[in-house]
Amino acid sequence: MKLGYVILYVPDVPATLAFYEKAFGLKRRFLHESNTYGELDTGTTALAFASEEMAGQNGLTVRFHRPKETPAAVEVALVTPDVAGAYEHSVKAGASPVHPPKQKPWGQSVAYVQDLNGVLVEICSPISA
Template sequence: MKFGYTIIYVKNVLETVAFYEQAFGLSRRFIHESNLYAEMETGDTALTFAGEEAAELSGLAVAPNRKDNLSAGWEICLVCENVATAYSHAINNGATPLLPPEEKPWNQTVSYVKDLNGCLVEIASPVRK
């Protein structure tokens, strides 16, 4: 077994893709013609977005992610070399600041923002050994 991908259910897939391109510098890999599903270029494991109505079409119920709600009990982590620059760039492009970059005892710089849907995004450096 291996981890294949993460799907985040969102109110608007196209707006979310545009936000991740602008705030985090990710590139879109694929957008379905229905605009209810998209994949971002993130390496071996894809970050994907699906419209909330896609969950309903599958017979699933999901709690909506909203900017003003308490974030759900998960996060995604985007790894980069310059966390301070990436954190500032994300905030300047619509992310909500939560925790500024901080050096951790395990030799990693970590920060947190919320995306336009209220989802937690960790911006972190690789762990240095």
Template sequence: MKFSYTILYVKDVTQAIAFYERAFGLKQRFIDESKQYAEMDTGGTALAFATNEFANANLPQGFQENSLSKLPAGIEIGFVTEDVAAAFEQAVAAGAVEVAAPQVKPWGQTVGYIRDLDGILIELGSPI
């Protein structure tokens, strides 16, 4: 078994791509013609986006949509960077919502939390 990808369900895939490019410097790897699914170039494991409508079509019993008006889901995605404070400020300037400013944790790692435009929780952390 090999971990291959994470799909984030969002309202608007093209908006999510633009945000992740501005906030984190990622580049789009693929987007389908319908603009309901896309992948970012992140290395070995893909970070993908699919519209809520696409997810509903695949999940007949529905799911809890991500939203800034609700508490974040019990999952986060994480990015590692040498300069957490600068990455945090760049993401907030791109439209991310601050959850917890970067701080040094007892184990020595600097960690900050933000939420993206759809309310998905993101950790920015220094290498461990």
């Protein structure tokens, strides 16, 4: 077994893809013509977005992310060598600041923002082996 996708249910798939492209410099890999499903090129595991309507179509009952609510107990972690620069860029691009970069005891630099849908995004440096 391997992790193939992380799929977040969002109100507007094209707007979410555009936000991640602008705020984090990620590249769009795919957007279905229905605008209900899209993926970003994030390496081996795809970060994908599906419309909230698809959750119901898939037989799921879930609590959707909302910008004005406390974030759910999940985060998307994006790795970069320039955490401070990526944090500032994402906030200028519309991400909501949560915590500025902080050095962790294990040597990693970590910052947090929320995306346009209220999803918690960790911006972090690579962990040294």
